[in-house]
Amino acid sequence: MNSLDFFNARLEATISPMDYLRSSKDNPEKYFLMDVRNGPSEVRSLTIKGARVIPEHDLPHRLEDIPKDKEIIVYCWDVWCNTAAKAAKILLEKGYQVKELTGGIASWREMNFPVSACTEGDTDKDACGC
Template identity: 70%
Template sequence: MQALDYFNARLEATISPMDFLKAKQMNPEKYVLIDVRNGPIHVRNVTIKDAHIIPEQELQSRLNEIPKEKEIIVYCWDVWCNTAAKVAKFLLEHGYKVKELTGGIAAWKEMNFPVTNTNQDNHIPDDCGC
């Protein structure tokens, strides 16, 4: 793979927090942002504002909640977590248009972009699966 091919593929598969905010402002109905993090609820209590919460472990049973006509943006914890990449691959295999939010929620919070505190009652196993 040539360097140009790599960077083109990377840009096609990812979106930065700043680029996502700009794109969402220009066309708010085009995108669905999904928090796919696994792990204990107490560490997932902060999420990106307006994100849908569908942990990777629940994805198959909740696929009907994800609209195929929109561009799906998925995120997980940080650059070291590959959960969003796993979810993106799965969704692409099922006919969705998907990008991964670069840097996950860590990058989003570092840039002081809007977050929401959530209170979830459902039990998710403590193993994050990253």
Template identity: 70%
Template sequence: MNALDYFNARLEATISPMDYLRLAQVNPEKYFLIDVRNGPEHVRILTIKDANIIPQQELQERLHEIPKEKEIVVYCWDVWCNTAAKVAAFLLERGYKVKELTGGIAAWKEMNFPVSDVAQDANLSDNCGC
């Protein structure tokens, strides 16, 4: 693969936070954004606003929640995390149109783009009730 092929493939497989925000504002019905991060809930409290939360470890049993007619955008923690890439490959193998959000939630937060506090939005408590 030469450099041009590499960069064209990369552009086809990814979307920047700026591009996603702009495109989703213009045509929100076109996209289905998924937070695929694994890990304890308390470290996944902040999520991109309006993202669907389907951790990679739950993907197989929740596949029916992902619409085939939309463009799927997946994200994980940051540029070092490959969870979103694994999910993208899994979904592509099943006929979905998928892009990875570059930089994950770390890049999104760095740009001060809108986030949601899952605990606050769901009125969750840190109290386990024990």
């Protein structure tokens, strides 16, 4: 693989927080944003506003919750985390169209983009997808 092929593949498989925010405002029905982070709920108490929370380890049992007619955007913790890549692989193997949000929730928060509080005990599960 040469450099051009690498960067084309990278751009095809990822979307930046700024590009996602802009594109989802222009076409909100196009995307299904998923927080796939694993770990205790207390460390996952913030999520990107509008994201559904489906931890990567639950993904094989929750495929019916994920629409096939939308582009799935997955994210995890940060650039060092590969949980979103693992989730993307599972979804791609099942025929979904998937991209990874670069930088995870850390990049999103660094840019002061909207987040929401989300706990597994929320009574309004539709608000955050817990």
